[in-house]
Amino acid sequence: MWSRNLVQETARPKWKVADQRTKLPACPNATTRHGLSSYTFGSKILRCPAAYRPLEKVVNGQSRLEQPTQRRASGYHGRHEEASPVRPHIVTVIRPCGEHNLRKISLLLNRRAVQTYELLMADVSEALGFPCWHSGRVRRLFSPAGQEIHSLSEFFHFSNAFLAFGISRPSISEVQAALQELYPDNPSYCDSLLRLWERILKPKAAKTDSGFHDDVPKDDSVTIQPKANHLQPFRTQVRPKDRGRRERQRGERDNREDRRAHQSQAKEERRTDKKNEPVYCLSCRGAGPPIPPIVNKKSAKLELNNNESNTPLSQDDIMKNLSQIKNDPNTLQNKILILGAQEEPPVEEDMAKTEMVEQKDLWERLPPDGLHVSLEEIQHCYDIGGVVGDGNFAVVYECRVRGCTQKFAMKMVDKAKLQGRGHMIQNEIALLRSLAHPRLVQLLCSHHTDTHVYLLMELVAGGDLFDAIAKCGKFSEPCSARMIRDISQALEYIHNKSIAHRDIKPENLLVQLHSDGSINLKLADFGLAMVVTEPVFTVCGTPTYVAPEILAETGYGIAVDVWAMGVILFVLLSGFPPFRSPERNQEELFHLIQKGEVHFLSPYWDHVSEGAKALISALLKVNPSVRLTASQTLQNSWLLHAAAQSDQEEVPENSNIIINRKDTLRSGCRKRGIWGNQPKLDIKTEVAQVAQSEENREESTNKYREANRNNTDMQTPERPLQVREINKNSHMLEVSVLVQKADKPE
Numbered sequence: 001m002w003s004r005n006l007v008q009e010t011a012r013p014k015w016k017v018a019d020q021r022t023k024l025p026a027c028p029n030a031t032t033r034h035g036l037s038s039y040t041f042g043s044k045i046l047r048c049p050a051a052y053r054p055l056e057k058v059v060n061g062q063s064r065l066e067q068p069t070q071r072r073a074s075g076y077h078g079r080h081e082e083a084s085p086v087r088p089h090i091v092t093v094i095r096p097c098g099e100h101n102l103r104k105i106s107l108l109l110n111r112r113a114v115q116t117y118e119l120l121m122a123d124v125s126e127a128l129g130f131p132c133w134h135s136g137r138v139r140r141l142f143s144p145a146g147q148e149i150h151s152l153s154e155f156f157h158f159s160n161a162f163l164a165f166g167i168s169r170p171s172i173s174e175v176q177a178a179l180q181e182l183y184p185d186n187p188s189y190c191d192s193l194l195r196l197w198e199r200i201l202k203p204k205a206a207k208t209d210s211g212f213h214d215d216v217p218k219d220d221s222v223t224i225q226p227k228a229n230h231l232q233p234f235r236t237q238v239r240p241k242d243r244g245r246r247e248r249q250r251g252e253r254d255n256r257e258d259r260r261a262h263q264s265q266a267k268e269e270r271r272t273d274k275k276n277e278p279v280y281c282l283s284c285r286g287a288g289p290p291i292p293p294i295v296n297k298k299s300a301k302l303e304l305n306n307n308e309s310n311t312p313l314s315q316d317d318i319m320k321n322l323s324q325i326k327n328d329p330n331t332l333q334n335k336i337l338i339l340g341a342q343e344e345p346p347v348e349e350d351m352a353k354t355e356m357v358e359q360k361d362l363w364e365r366l367p368p369d370g371l372h373v374s375l376e377e378i379q380h381c382y383d384i385g386g387v388v389g390d391g392n393f394a395v396v397y398e399c400r401v402r403g404c405t406q407k408f409a410m411k412m413v414d415k416a417k418l419q420g421r422g423h424m425i426q427n428e429i430a431l432l433r434s435l436a437h438p439r440l441v442q443l444l445c446s447h448h449t450d451t452h453v454y455l456l457m458e459l460v461a462g463g464d465l466f467d468a469i470a471k472c473g474k475f476s477e478p479c480s481a482r483m484i485r486d487i488s489q490a491l492e493y494i495h496n497k498s499i500a501h502r503d504i505k506p507e508n509l510l511v512q513l514h515s516d517g518s519i520n521l522k523l524a525d526f527g528l529a530m531v532v533t534e535p536v537f538t539v540c541g542t543p544t545y546v547a548p549e550i551l552a553e554t555g556y557g558i559a560v561d562v563w564a565m566g567v568i569l570f571v572l573l574s575g576f577p578p579f580r581s582p583e584r585n586q587e588e589l590f591h592l593i594q595k596g597e598v599h600f601l602s603p604y605w606d607h608v609s610e611g612a613k614a615l616i617s618a619l620l621k622v623n624p625s626v627r628l629t630a631s632q633t634l635q636n637s638w639l640l641h642a643a644a645q646s647d648q649e650e651v652p653e654n655s656n657i658i659i660n661r662k663d664t665l666r667s668g669c670r671k672r673g674i675w676g677n678q679p680k681l682d683i684k685t686e687v688a689q690v691a692q693s694e695e696n697r698e699e700s701t702n703k704y705r706e707a708n709r710n711n712t713d714m715q716t717p718e719r720p721l722q723v724r725e726i727n728k729n730s731h732m733l734e735v736s737v738l739v740q741k742a743d744k745p746e
């Protein structure tokens, strides 16, 4: 059993899902399973044949409820009964979307972390690609034999496979396709299940509402609130008493259309705005004082120097100055001044001073920090600009305090999306308030309205490391060393406070661009961070970066962050992660992580120094007690040497670090954490295939260096990646993205 007092959990673990969208051919067959991945739990799936046997091997008829519970003979996993409903549990969910499309996911579920059935449904839906606001979101779950699931206990006892449906009635062929996907090797079992479904789906003029609506288009493009009255046969006709509701919904739809029209009009007007004018929401424009022109990012620097000199000060010096002139550097005003000082473009001094006076007054007009405010107050105080990033729970916008010239990031968290995970954002706010370090994204203040939580943060304008890797493919040793130094500094700081971030990954590392073209990383997203005082057992994180001790459930601590940093260093230098499953099978991936064997494959690693490889090996030690710490990493000789080299290097003007975020944002591949650029495990074949292109790249690299020396414009060849869209023509599926090794350098 889980030891309750050992679980020091403050944040609900995230369920991370591999990409699982499949387009079935007209006649589904075994090949349709290609590319699907499952969430499994290391080698444990292999050790528990009764409860977790692979879906394909399920034999006729019995659900898990009917199967006798088998005790495992070995007792290998002491803390759970293998069939215990509280044990981490792997389930597969299939959502038919039309006759030839379906979406399939496999999830590793930690029963203890699931709080309500509604939350479970929302998470499953989100994992399938239907967020809670989406009309196609999952409304009903069924076992393969057609029993509807109504509660958490049913969900965790019933089956390890489910069919998910939206509001519209599924057709028998959709169900058939889903069953064939679940049990491709067992057609007779599929047939017997299908007979049950035929009975369930048979249209009857029943008196009760089945919860499915036959008048809804199959593509779920219309939002209709579900009416769940379960265990009833599906109904073909709409009850008269539903009409009022439908009309209301139609009214809502009209409103939405109005809103959309308004938005597109606003967009159009923005487009015609003068070049260089900041883009702000037109609807908010009238609400506050007029926006002064964008000037004087240097102003804060001058003021903070206390007019003693015009030379830029480091942030540390500014902090010192601030405390000397009796100001508390942790006040909101000074945090913002300090951040302002980090921005570069020089402007006229006088204007700068005037602006500073304005800015100082402005902070008093901000809504109270940490308190509940109205939307009007938010609109009155802030100008919200364009989107700079989005995550599972939040959208981050560029913003300004009205009347102030400095740009910030406003992270808006939709409370509806949190669904019982409100403590995650509270946790993030509480931790960020207690932290202040140049390698961490700074929280300035927070507000909440009835519907949203607003976090005013330092704006880190260079995108995140995920996008940078997707753009550049891989990085030089000096550049990688510099980034790892930044991450280590951030980790050293939080680990000294016993805080584990628990979600170190490129998406959470923001790229700060300096005027000289150099970059630094800043650590963001503390949603899973926690103070670790004793071993933690909660399974969370992102598969590629998850540490073996998390998977082993032996208790973990801050060392999990260092493991993830080791994975990142590997990715930075090679462009693909150290532990990969060619079939995107999480079971295999977790097995490899727990084995912890790192292979530096030729030719990818041939040109990487032994020092870099040694550091990776020292960071990716399976045993956390012999793994390097963040402080030790900072003392590593390769890191010191290579990072110093990077500090001295001139950054080429055509450095490719500034990336077009649209590709990755739109595709959603960053959300799903896809590493499409991983080489297949059959490396011999691959080596043969890429040998030629490697030669080409070598040649091209030389040309690039030459071009740099001559200062001519040329794109970096160090971009072995191409973004390729698949399923482009299917309106049912969102665009999936594969990042592939290019045959030739660009």
Ligand SMILES: Nc1ncnc2c1ncn2[C@@H]1O[C@H](COP(=O)(O)OP(=O)(O)OP(=O)(O)O)[C@@H](O)[C@H]1O
Residues within 6 Å of the ligand: 388, 389, 390, 391, 392, 393, 394, 395, 396, 409, 411, 441, 457, 458, 459, 460, 461, 463, 464, 507, 508, 510, 524, 525, 527
């Ligand atoms: N201060 C910032 N400045 C610029 N961009 C930011 C900032 N904070 C976040 N972003 C961008 O927004 C994205 C989403 O932010 P964040 O990771 O905090 O959201 P989330 O919903 O909590 O994420 P997750 O899905 O990991 O829980 C980031 O990946 C990053 O690209």
